[in-house]
Amino acid sequence: MSTQNLSNDQELFVSGHRACHGCGMSLAVRHILKATGKDVIVVTPTGCLETFTSPYGYSPWRVPWIHHLFENGPAIATGVVAALKAQKRESERVVAIGGDGSTFDIGFGSLSGMLERGDDVLYICVDNGAYMNTGGQRSSASPIYSSTTTDPAGKRSLGKLQKKKDLPTIIAAHGVPYVATASVAYLKDLQKKVKKAMGYHGARYIQIDSTCPSVWGFPSDQTLEVARRGVQSGMVPLFEMEDGEVTKVRKIKKKIPVEEYLKTQKRFKHIFSDADGREEIQTIQALADSNIERYGLLKKTAPQDAEVQD
């Protein structure tokens, strides 16, 4: 445990941490805390966020923060909530912020337990689509045809052959009151969703598409642009679900072909150099289109009951 020097700074996540240049996740975290305010205890499972924020003796966290293990972020959060309840510390809330590896894969059982019990935790997944802290290995959140270090593209490989796990839907099926997706490209939207989630009690979930220049392979000054293209192509649908129903979506202003997103990143490079690449791009395009259709991301396809938002 290390003590922090407290300044009067309004920022609750300050500079000086060791994230890579252009890391989308660090940006996301700063804005998450702007939205929650200071009365939160943050739980972070092992991953990039833990590593780059916690060299002993230093800390960018201006809120109480705990890291324990990789696969138990939700259970640690539940324990903190139980302690707060027992001590009648009603004004303090708990937010867990974990990577996709810990959320989608190894900590999934723990997360499912927390959701099913309805523990009063806002769980936020900063999703960069692979195990970045260990060098970019495949997770069940990795997008189809992305090349990862354990599922690399090669003469006989197109990278990951499976679609990204549809975690928001699985989480909503637990019957939690609020599920949302967000992107580092739209920080105001992200903050709004965090604030809204904090208005609910019980288990809530937000999944943030967090660009990773180092492993996705793009220049660090492109982090917002790459994230924006993910949303504009339909590959990263932004929506909110309340009590299991999609209630709001972020409309795509001007739809772009998925190629415009894919070609920005080295992890998809092989599908452009491959002679059969057209097929893979078409598959990805079809997935993006089905997202657009499913969530009504274009104005004309908006479902009747979904509120239109620009």
Next chain:
Amino acid sequence: MNNTSVMEGSEAVAVAVKACRPHVISAYPISPQTHIVESLARMVAGGELDSQYVRVESEFSAASVISGASAAGSRSYTASSSQGLLLMTEVFYASAGMRLPFVITGVNRQISAPISIQVDHQDTMSLRDSGVIQFYVESSQEAYDTHMAAFKIAEDPGILLPVMVCMDGWILTHSYERITLLEQDEVDGFLPPFQPVNSLDVNDPKSWGSYAEEDMLMEFKYAVHQAMQSGKKRMKEIFTELAQITGRDHGGLIEAYRTEDAEFILVAMGSVTGTVKEAVDELRSEGKALGLIKLRCYRPFPHEDILNAIKGARAVGVMEANFSMGSEGAVSMDLKAKLCGQKDAPLVVSFIAGLGGREININTVRNIVEELEGVAGSDVPQLEPRWVGLNTDILPKGVE
């Protein structure tokens, strides 16, 4: 303090835990631990116990929930056995390293495979190196008392480590015993509310579970070891303080039973020590200079007390309900290591006895003592453990 009733061992533990007023309890079922957490659940449901009771989806989460609760400043508790304890292992290492003082009952049961639900000490002893303090008890009354001490020891500002109270499954948890209970004000006097040195608090934000590299990791580990080592004195004081309230003295980190002038000494832990004490009495009455060291505390290893108690003995037989595959019983290893190079060190022999619940009766103990006497004269180091009561008829072909 004259509140005595007959109850199941599990109930005695639950009543002790309740009296310690934990804020948070987590529970996941596994035999033979279940009666403890079920009993606590009934107390919460009935309004007798005001604890947050979290019904988790795995033992990994059970241990994690109480770790998080402890970091947030709450006294917390869980219980488990066997596979469940192994599943918690990673959490124990982290929580000891983070100095989180919760209490857990380790209800002893063997480890698969083969699967079985019978008692031995393989489960808890596999957690040896985690930084969790471990006590072993002989009776349910001792289990009751030791849980009170456990919270106080865990939360001592000079110690701050998880504490596990290990008790034999079935033999203790599912048998009925007369238990003398403390009054609540006596418990409250002995064990005041948890006053964390540090905790997760928005008014005093701190970072926990940080990353430490080669320039400081060793110091963190050393500090845990030192908390255990220097904590030995404090543990004994706490046991004495409790004994003054209860009028029952179970010993400090060991109980030396008739070890004065003993030529042969057995070392054992858990409920079997009751049987061994009877055997010692019988053999003493037959003129044999035999004694027993009941190992109450396994981690930290109380070698100072043991060495002191075995001074002058010819041979020590360690009865072990655990085995380190490819080597020998774990307690023998500790003891031999501490004795190595000591002048006039007695011979130490590892007896593997009671794995998977195999019966140990007075005759078993007599046979062990006989074997011990047999090898004691030879002065040849006993490098191979002796498997007590091994049925060679049913071993697979080719196994000697």
